[in-house]
Amino acid sequence: MHMSDIFLFETMMQFRTPSFRCRLLKYPLLSYSLMDVFVSAPVFPSEDQNKVMQAITRIFPTAALETSEGTVGGRADLEHFSTQIRRQKILDAARSVMIKGRRKDRTVFHLNKQAAFAGKISFTEERAVLGTILVTVEDDDIDAVINIVAPATVDGMEVKI
Numbered sequence: 001m002h003m004s005d006i007f008l009f010e011t012m013m014q015f016r017t018p019s020f021r022c023r024l025l026k027y028p029l030l031s032y033s034l035m036d037v038f039v040s041a042p043v044f045p046s047e048d049q050n051k052v053m054q055a056i057t058r059i060f061p062t063a064a065l066e067t068s069e070g071t072v073g074g075r076a077d078l079e080h081f082s083t084q085i086r087r088q089k090i091l092d093a094a095r096s097v098m099i100k101g102r103r104k105d106r107t108v109f110h111l112n113k114q115a116a117f118a119g120k121i122s123f124t125e126e127r128a129v130l131g132t133i134l135v136t137v138e139d140d141d142i143d144a145v146i147n148i149v150a151p152a153t154v155d156g157m158e159v160k161i
Contacts, residue, residue: 035139039063040073041113042131055117056133059084078137082149084121091158095150097123098137106138107146 039060043049052072053065060076085094101108110132115122124132139145151158 035137035145037076037078038136039076039133040071041133043070043072044131051117055113058119059111059116059121078149085150088121090121091150091153093123095146095152098146098150102142105140105142106136107142108136110134
């Protein structure tokens with residue numbers, strides 16, 4: 001480990017608050033924060049495993065995916081996801097889904113696999129016919145993560161809480 005890596009790690013530990021991350025960059029360090037993001041999706045016999053992997057990586061391009069017994073999944077970050085919900089102008093929907101799925105130190109939500117394959121984010125219920133991409137985000141301060149990823153809006157403009 002290099003000295004710069006140690007310094008970066010110590011700095012992140014010391015200044016882990018979301019407000020500090022927001023001040024550092026226009027978009028917060030969603031890929032380097034200490035949150036854990038896991039994505040997974042079932043691969044049905046009628047589906048091509050590579051296409052399911054493509055669906056996930058179109059929303060989570062840095063995902064480190066593995067396959068296991070009819071499932072594709074792995075660790076990811078929320079940087080591209082956060083950018084996409086802004087581009088698609090669905091911040092309010094994303095925020096609502098993330099808050100609804102919040103339990104203790106995590107939030108769980110589902111994305112439509114077909115929409116994801118097209119590079120679009122579409123939230124869905126767990127029991128979708130063709131399966132879903134399950135996204136689990138864990139952090140000690142999950143409310144702060146939600147506020148960074150999908151901030152509140154007023155008249156379509158982001159507001160700080």
